[in-house]
Amino acid sequence: MTVESGKVKVLVIGGGPAGSLSAALLARSGVDVLLLEKEVFPRYHIGEALASSCRSVLELAGAAEKVDEFGFVDKHGGLFAWGAEENWAADWTEIFGPDVRSWSVDRSEFDHLLLQNAGEQGARVIQNATVKRVVFDGERPVAAEWVDGAAPDRLRTTRFDFLIDASGRAGVLTAQHFRSRTRHEVFRNVAIWGYWDGDKLLPDTPRGGSNIISSPDGWYWVIPLRGARRSVGFVMHESTFRERRRAHESLEDMLTALVGESDTVSSLIEGDRRISGARVEQDYSYVSKGFCGPGYFVAGDAACFLDPLLSSGVHLASYSALLAAASIVAVQDGDVTEDEASGFYESLYRNAYERMLAMVARMYDQYQGQANYFWLAQRLTGTSADKAIRPNSAFVEIVGGISDLFDAIHGKDPHDDPAAAAADALTATATATVTGDRTDAGAPADTVPAGAQGPDDDSLAIVKILPRDLYDTGSRLRLITSPRLGLRREQPAPGGATVRPPRPAASVEQVDLTAGR
Numbered sequence: 001m002t003v004e005s006g007k008v009k010v011l012v013i014g015g016g017p018a019g020s021l022s023a024a025l026l027a028r029s030g031v032d033v034l035l036l037e038k039e040v041f042p043r044y045h046i047g048e049a050l051a052s053s054c055r056s057v058l059e060l061a062g063a064a065e066k067v068d069e070f071g072f073v074d075k076h077g078g079l080f081a082w083g084a085e086e087n088w089a090a091d092w093t094e095i096f097g098p099d100v101r102s103w104s105v106d107r108s109e110f111d112h113l114l115l116q117n118a119g120e121q122g123a124r125v126i127q128n129a130t131v132k133r134v135v136f137d138g139e140r141p142v143a144a145e146w147v148d149g150a151a152p153d154r155l156r157t158t159r160f161d162f163l164i165d166a167s168g169r170a171g172v173l174t175a176q177h178f179r180s181r182t183r184h185e186v187f188r189n190v191a192i193w194g195y196w197d198g199d200k201l202l203p204d205t206p207r208g209g210s211n212i213i214s215s216p217d218g219w220y221w222v223i224p225l226r227g228a229r230r231s232v233g234f235v236m237h238e239s240t241f242r243e244r245r246r247a248h249e250s251l252e253d254m255l256t257a258l259v260g261e262s263d264t265v266s267s268l269i270e271g272d273r274r275i276s277g278a279r280v281e282q283d284y285s286y287v288s289k290g291f292c293g294p295g296y297f298v299a300g301d302a303a304c305f306l307d308p309l310l311s312s313g314v315h316l317a318s319y320s321a322l323l324a325a326a327s328i329v330a331v332q333d334g335d336v337t338e339d340e341a342s343g344f345y346e347s348l349y350r351n352a353y354e355r356m357l358a359m360v361a362r363m364y365d366q367y368q369g370q371a372n373y374f375w376l377a378q379r380l381t382g383t384s385a386d387k388a389i390r391p392n393s394a395f396v397e398i399v400g401g402i403s404d405l406f407d408a409i410h411g412k413d414p415h416d417d418p419a420a421a422a423a424d425a426l427t428a429t430a431t432a433t434v435t436g437d438r439t440d441a442g443a444p445a446d447t448v449p450a451g452a453q454g455p456d457d458d459s460l461a462i463v464k465i466l467p468r469d470l471y472d473t474g475s476r477l478r479l480i481t482s483p484r485l486g487l488r489r490e491q492p493a494p495g496g497a498t499v500r501p502p503r504p505a506a507s508v509e510q511v512d513l514t515a516g517r
Contacts, residue, residue, distance in 0.1 A: 018300025019166030053401025193233025
């Protein structure tokens with residue numbers, strides 16, 4: 001039995017961070033939005049360490065204060081014990097100021113808060129609702145057929161003007177309809193983890209920060225959580241996992257053995273008690289051919305998923321939610337055309353993903369060393385060595401998601417065009433990893449004294465995007481958040497530099513990590 005369930009301006013599929021935040025942002029902008037979530041929250045989810053950029057989006061969505069009040073661990077960065085070099089910290093607060101911080105969270109509670117917030121902001125939220133099919137008119141989606149768990153024999157149909165697919169790895173559009181995902185074969189990794197009591201972390205860890213610890217076969221995470229608990233896990237290639245699994249009777253035994261192999265991790269949990277069983281997840285990385293199209297935007301994990309080394313998952317989810325909501329509001333307000341909004345979204349979201357991809361790819365080659373990681377980060381953010389706050393500041397920007405949200409707030413000339421530099425950096429990464437060459441294509445940055453200023457206090461009022469992120473030389477669009485979320489067209493400055501289109505999307509074959517394994 002099919003039941004017509006009306007019409008909405010925007011339908012959001014999925015109630016994770018990408019779906020909940022996009023729905024909240026749209027509702028706060030006065031847009032009629034319906035969110036369908038197939039599960040009933042709270043529900044367990046991994047991905048507990050959040051980038052500092054997430055706070056910015058949560059503030060815009062009206063959720064930051066609620067998350068603060070809940071009492072999650074206040075996070076100010078992370079510490080890397082990576083390769084054979086000395087440990088180094090990515091301390092957002094130390095470099096960019098006290099407002100640049102985030103949380104380490106229990107995702108079941110965090111995601112539930114965001115879903116509740118979407119409803120409180122005015123979105124209609126229905127849980128236990130499974131989308132069975134998206135109906136298209138040509139290339140444009142126009143309706144969704146779905147069932148409510150309370151009445152599974154009744155197929156409902158909801159029509160819409162715009163669709164945001166935030167359905168996560170299930171990928172209602174990208175995996176099920178278009179089948180447009182490509183896996184990154186070299187990131188065929190498996191994570192195994194559990195939870196320990198206690199709160200010990202490595203010395204010099206930024207307050208509330210994670211510890212990321214390399215090993216010959218992969219890497220460990222240690223993430224502090226509310227209630228003096230820690231999430232402790234290990235990520236390895238699937239072939240290593242299969243080989244190691246055969247040597248142990250249970251996953252719990254395997255996790256205990258893996259943790260015991262690291263002197264560093266063992267020292268952190270010595271004398272503490274494991275308070276959970278072992279969990280396993282295949283975190284195969286993938287990217288979709290397109291992130292948007294006529295009348296639809298694909299957000300969060302539905303569009304792409306990246307190895308969790310830099311904790312980019314919730315950052316990419318919240319960032320894409322912000323871009324999708326702003327694009328829809330701008331189209332509804334008549335400020336841009338649908339094609340312009342789609343191009344803007346595709347360019348910015350893909351640029352953010354590829355920048356993280358390039359950084360993760362380089363770091364998986366543990367022989368490169370931190371000077372080369374920092375140099376690559378400078379290239380990927382368009383930061384010259386003489387303008388860097390300190391050698392690792394560009395790396396800290398990327399790890400915190402700051403580079404995607406605040407490029408134009410850190411003293412960069414808005415008419416600079418570092419697109420070619422970013423493209424060169426990706427090419428250098430590909431060349432070095434494919435050939436196994438341990439020598440970088442460029443020299444590591446020299447030490448630069450501190451002295452540049454952090455973000456202005458009112459930096460959230462307008463989030464600028466550098467010209468390298470503009471998808472069209474004639475559009476000159478940028479994201480705005482005040483007085484209303486949307487997109488604004490900038491007028492070219494007299495005599496200003498020509499803005500190039502973005503670099504082409506890097507193909508998945510460009511990054512080969514086999515030389516670094």
